Amino acid sequence: xxxxxxxxxxxxxxxxxxxxxxxxxxxxxxxxxxxxxxxxxxxxxxxxxxxxxxxxxxxxxxxxxxxxxxxxxxxxxxxxxxxxxxxxxxxxxxxxxxxxxxxxxxxxxxxxxxx
Amino acid sequence: xxxxxxxxxxxxxxxxxxxxxxxxxxxxxxxxxxxxxxxxxxxxxxxxxxxxxxxxxxxxxxxxxxxxxxxxxxxxxxxxxxxxxxxxxxxxxxxxxxxxxxxxxxxxxxxxxxxx
Numbered sequence: 713x714x715x716x717x718x719x720x721x722x723x724x725x726x727x728x729x730x731x732x733x734x735x736x737x738x739x740x741x742x743x744x745x746x747x748x749x750x751x752x753x754x755x756x757x758x759x760x761x762x763x764x765x766x767x768x769x770x771x772x773x774x775x776x777x778x779x780x781x782x783x784x785x786x787x788x789x790x791x792x793x794x795x796x797x798x799x800x801x802x803x804x805x806x807x808x809x810x811x812x813x814x815x816x817x818x819x820x821x822x823x824x825x826x827x
Numbered sequence: 828x829x830x831x832x833x834x835x836x837x838x839x840x841x842x843x844x845x846x847x848x849x850x851x852x853x854x855x856x857x858x859x860x861x862x863x864x865x866x867x868x869x870x871x872x873x874x875x876x877x878x879x880x881x882x883x884x885x886x887x888x889x890x891x892x893x894x895x896x897x898x899x900x901x902x903x904x905x906x907x908x909x910x911x912x913x914x915x916x917x918x919x920x921x922x923x924x925x926x927x928x929x930x931x932x933x934x935x936x937x938x939x940x941x942x943x
Contacts, residue, residue: 744928761925818872
């Protein structure tokens with residue numbers, strides 16, 4: 713099965729700084745990747761669809777200027793949380809849809825804590 | 828619009844017993860896919876099982892089986908012979924079109940605790 717990596721696995725930052733999270737598809741090229749956010753004790757909520765070579769599409773209520781997504785290659789998508797605030801503290805997890813079959817593969821997630 | 832409902836916030840089961848986690852869904856799509864994922868405390872999402880709406884048989888993967896009742900719009904996960912390592916959050920999800928691919932729309936999840 714496909715392997716998806718994320719870096720970093722956790723990050724602590726000061727309020728007002730920007731944080732970049734990387735999602736890599738290690739086994740195959742992915743034209744589409746997805747970013748989810750999970751607050752403690754809650755479910756995963758889709759934030760945006762990352763499209764290789766074009767702009768990301770954001771879910772309703774997700775600020776595109778706050779959560780910058782870049783999908784510059786077929787194996788890498790990055791999510792940058794700009795001017796992070798404590799309310800942005802969450803678990804961010806990416807996924808890649810495998811081209812064969814129905815499975816979606818998730819990265820291990822990045823736990824962001826904003827002080 | 829889709830809706831995934833998991834009505835059991837938490838469940839207990841004794842080791843070696845079977846347990847059923849409930850999931851109901853609502854969609855206007857004729858063709859759809861349903862998933863179950865396990866999320867241990869580490870946070871990783873582990874794929875368990877998939878059921879397509881046109882699959883004639885209920886999906887099974889080892890100790891996991893999906894009780895798919897299309898008319899009732901339910902897709903319950905059955906875990907047989909529970910093990911202590913099965914303690915985790917379990918999410919039911921439905922495939923949702925996004926651009927050229929499919930994202931997942933998740934239910935709120937059920938926390939399962941397996942006791943000795």
